[in-house]
Amino acid sequence: MDGSSPHSVVVKTTCPYCGTGCGVDVRVSGTTVEVSGDPVHPTNAGRLCVKGSALGDTVGPQGRLLYPAIRRQDGDQSMERVSWDAALDHVAQGFRRIIEAHGPDAVAWYVSGQLLTEDYYVANKLAKGFVGTANIDTNSRLCMSSAVAGHKRAFGEDIVPVAYDDLELADLVVLVGSNTAWCHPILFQRIVKEKERRPEMKLVVIDPRRTATTEMADLHLPLRPGTDVWLFNGLLSFLHQHGVVDTAFVEDHTTGLARAMAIADNTAGDLRSVAAQCKLQESALSEFYRLFARTDKVITAFSMGVNQSSAGTDKVNAIINCHLLSGRIGKPGAGPFSITGQPNAMGGREVGGLSNMLAAHMDIENAQHRSLVREFWQSPTMADKPGLKAVDLFDAIDEGRVKAVWIMATNPVVSMPDADKIKRALSRCELVVVSDVMAQTDTTAFAHVVLPAQGWGEKSGTVTNSERCISRLRSFLPPIGEARPDWWALSEVARRWGHAEHFAYTAEHEVFDEHCRLTAAGNRESGVGDRDSGGEGIPRFLNLSGLVGMDKDAYDGLRPVRWPVLAIPDSRLPIPEVFSDGRFYTPDRRARFVPTAPHMPVKLVDEDYPLVLNTGRVRDHWHTMTRTGLSPRLASHVAEPFVDLHPQDALLCGVREDQLARISSRWGSCVARVRLSGEMQRKSVFVPIHWNAQFASDGRVGSLVNPVVDPVSGEPEFKHTPVRVEPFMVAWHGFALSRDDLPMADAAWWTRITGSGFTRYELAGRKQDGEWTARARAMLGVTDPDADWLEYEDRSAGVYRGALIVDDRIAACVFVSPRPDLPSRAWLSGLFTKDRIEDVDRMGLLVGEPFERGEDTGVTVCSCFGVGRKTIERAIRGGCHTPKALGAKLKCGTNCGSCVPELKSIIAQTLVPG
Known part of the structure; x- marks a missing residue:
């Protein structure tokens, strides 16, 4: 903390959005929370993206879950407020009853990369070490598990061998399946800034879509969706054919090259055939291969376009193979780089957050690892086999094999593939416990018990970003309502099960210290392994022995530090390059080339579903909008769900730009606004992931998504679902702005957008009876016949405009037309900021546009x-x-x-x- 005035204090914390892990300075003054970038944080040096800059908009009490509640068992099934003790007693008794009757694998946890490392650690310790089940998985399964599996296959441990500084040292940065400009903007700006300083630095973007990231690229390869393995097998073969091989490194530090090369040469040994398979111009593909071959310092950074695939792990290993062959790893400015999606996906991986892992990067199927962890925890029972991965977990709930689930900090009814099945599964489950910060989500609607969790600004702990940098997330606000830390709620349940001495934490630093000690226990790399475990120990690159023993003050003052940390952190000492000594974490300490046979995703398109759906993020929203949906700044850029497709496909589907369309797959459907951005190739469509039942009537794209998963990682196929697109027929389009919440009963489709002092609704309906005066007044709740009501109607054209004025301020307005080309929302939004509207504003409301030039700022x-x-x-x-x-x-x-x-x-x- 730094004092900035006698009345305010600056708190240094960490942004809760993407895995970049930017440092944030927060100043609280009364009810105002001011957020700015931390100028001394090594990740962002003071810069913040728009989501981070708008964090102050999202920390209020609006929509918060304030107290524990249990669903009543009588007819109305409403939630009844209870004490924390009563809620935790109910949870503990319910889980115990099911475990005693059906065994430990009849219960499960589904957690999140939004949890802090301390929360994650306690959850995994409780489930795997004291319940005896590995049925604890995380929504990181949906975004980063293919990278984890690829790292473990190649390196023997889940190790990201690149740091952010390497992006600025590289002479070639290859971005694969990542719209970095929108999804990791601070990293992208670091790349762009370095490229401006060194114009000879090259940027290649490999992505089926033409995105904001491709606009800044020297070369864009719009490969056919699903053909990444062909492309990188082709690169491997090209490098080998042209002698771009670090022979000494390969011979001394790797194994398996012959098998990997046989597959690559057989499937992608010819440039022309690879170009045809990937639907790329042969000249562009050749340019990329030659650029990679002649550049020593190459970073290949990949994200969801690689991971979220039924072949995601093979895609990761195909990339790593190219870096191993050319020796472009373990050196400054070179290596494969997994860009993490969530703020603490890496921290969750450290503590065994996935169902097939143990804490401290140990393996659940390894008896020696299990014994070490069990002895360290002094646990009465230890899970001895992998648990259910996310998709399989909810299948087991649906089938009744898992009868109780505790969901923490995630919204699977929106985010999981085949999301309607998730609804069905939770509705059948005997006991659903949800810990969340928001009272109403698509998932809390199915909860038997809800527990109020602390949100960003209230909770305290640590997170680890994409480059293995641990940062403190500090509290600067008192908890809202009765919100408590997730680690505390878990520990209280453990205490009710008789494990109080093993979960006797009183503060976050005690959990963190235990986590650090476990990373050092039996770790030969720490220099203390012999003392901890005897014998050789278990070498692991993850090692936090230098952070062991911190008291609360030291923990509170912890500065950002990258692991491994073998001694007390000293910013003056350089951190050695990962794998610079050529030692990996396989049994023989050699890296593994992994053969990657290319194949297209299963369930290819057909006549019924002729298009391929790709899903992803937009610039200003995050996950399922429970945080970003509260910010007017963030809601204003992309206000509603959309489907982006090629103009020729739109013509064939019978849909037009700005009209509504239904997108359907074998698993479900959603409705979205048609967009023809020019970003899409033929036969591909894009729909963003964010919209949920609180912000749209039918916008959950997860209900469409193909639930097929990667056979190694269990990560679902979010990038390749066969779909069709068809018109969503309506009789009228409209929108309403109101200071009060409005009912949407009259609309066949709607979205809700947060504004400054009002809520905006985009509407469409099928009922067209010409009685818009009564319908508009009813929609806006106008019952006073003498209300200051303005309206204009052209019945022949189907156009209607109505506005309610209260005390010379606009209170609400509604605009309707048979076409979607309605008046500017930006101009009307500005009227809600005025203390008094003028006569010229009243005239503008009637004619549907401002009279003063410049008042309409546009989208x-x-x-x-x-x-x-x-x-x-x-x-x-x-x-x-x-x-x-x-x-x-x-x-x-x-x-x-x-x-x-x-x-x-x-x-x-x-x-x-x-």
């Missing part, structure tokens, strides 16, 4: 500074023809830089003659 482009498209277009026409010039005039693009590609596109479109 938000730069969320950091709230700059709209029309404002940007006016500045371009006024002479600002570069992003730099626009930034100087409007500030857009000068913070996180995520909007720069969009600014370039708007400049190009605005300057087109005519």
Whole structure:
């Protein structure tokens, strides 16, 4: 903490969004929370993306789960408020009853990369060491488990061998399956800044979509979805054919090359056939291969486009194989780099968060590892086989084999594939416990017990980012309602089961210290392994022995530090490159080449489902919107779910831009607005993952997603689901803005968007009876016949506008048309910020547009500074023809830089003659 004034204190904490792990400075003044980037954090050096910058918008009490509750057993099934003791007694008794009757594998936990390491540690210790089941999996299974499996196959341990600084040392950065500009914007800005400093540095983006990231690339390879293994097998064969082999490294430090090369040469040994299989231009593919071959310092960074696949682990190993063959690993500026999705996916992996792992990077199927962990925990029972992975876990719940589940910090009814099955499974489950910060989510609707968890700003602990850097997440607000830490709730249940002495934690630092001691226990690499375990011990790269023994003050003052930490951290000492000594963590300490036979995803498209669905994130939202959906700044960029497709496919499907469409698969369907962005190749569609039942009537894309999984990692196929797209027929389109919540009974489709002082609803309906005055007044709750009510109606055109004025302030308005081309929401949103609307505003409400030039700012482009498209277009026409010039005039693009590609596109479109 740093004092900034007699009345405020700056708290240094960590952003709770992506796995980049940016440092954050927070100043609390009264009810205002000001957030800025931590200038001394090694990850971001003061920069924050728009989501991080808007964190202050999300820490209020709105929508929070305030107290424990248990579902009543009478007819109304409502939730009844109870004490923490009563709720935990209910949980403990319910789990115990099921364990005694059906065994430990009849219960499960489903946790999250949103948990802190301390929460994760206690959950895994309780389940695996004291219940005796490995049925504890995490939503990290959905994003990073293929990377974990690939690392373990190649390196013997889940080790990310690259640091962020390497991105700036590389001469070639290859981004695979990652819209880094939007999903990890601070990392992307580090790359862009270095590229501006060194124009000779090259950036290659491999992605089926043309995204904001590709706009900044020297070369974009829009490969056919699912063909990554062909592409990297082809690269491996190319490197071998052209002698780009680090022979000494391969002979001295690897094994398995012959088998891997046989598969690569057989399946992808010809450049022309690889280009055909990947649907790439042969010249572009050759350019990439030759660029990789002649560049010593190469980083291949990959994310969800690689991992979220039924062949995800093979994709990871195909990438690693190329780095092993060329020796581009264990050196500055070189290596394969898994970019983590969630803020603490890495911390969860450290403590055994996945169902097929043990804590401290040990293996549940290894008897020596199990014995070490059991002795360390002094546990009465230890799980001795892998538990159910996420998809299998919910299948087991659906089938009644798992009868109780405790869900923590995640929303599987939205985020899991085949999400309607998740609904069905939870509705059948005997006992569903949900720990969450929000009272109403798609998942809490199925809970028998809800437990209020502390949210960001209230909880304290540690997280580990994509480069293995541990950072403190510190509290700066008192808990809202009766919210408590997740580790505490778990420990209280353990105490009720008679394990009080083993879960006697009183604060987070005690949990963290135990975690650190376990990483050092029996670890030959620590220098204390012989003393801890006897014999040679179990070498593990994960080692936090240098952090053992910290008291609360030392823990509170912990600065960001990358593991392994073998001694007390000293920022003056350089951290050696991972694998720089050529030693890996396999039994023979050699890296493994893994043969990767390419195959296309199962259940290919057919006449009924001719298109391939790809899912992912948008720039300003996160996961299922329970946090970002609260921020007006973040809601304004992409306000509603959309389906993006190629114009020719749209024509064949009979849908038009801005109209609504239903997207259907064999598993489910959703409804979204049609977008023709120009980013999609033929036969592919994209739908974002974020919308849920609180923000859209039918926007859960998870209900469509193919539940097939990678056979090694268990990660689902989020990037390749066969779908069809067809018109969603409605009679009218509309929107409403209101200071009060509105019922949506009159709409066949709706979305809800948070605004500044109001809520916006996008609407569409099928009922068209011409009685819009009564319908609009009923929708907006106007019962007073003498209310200050403005309206305009053109029945022949089907156009209606109505507005309610209260005390000279706009309270609500509704606009309806048979077409989706409705008035500007940005201009109307601005009216809600006025203390008093003028006569000119009243006239504008009636005609559907502002009278004053410049009042309509347009759709938000730069969320950091709230700059709209029309404002940007006016500045371009006024002479600002570069992003730099626009930034100087409007500030857009000068913070996180995520909007720069969009600014370039708007400049190009605005300057087109005519």
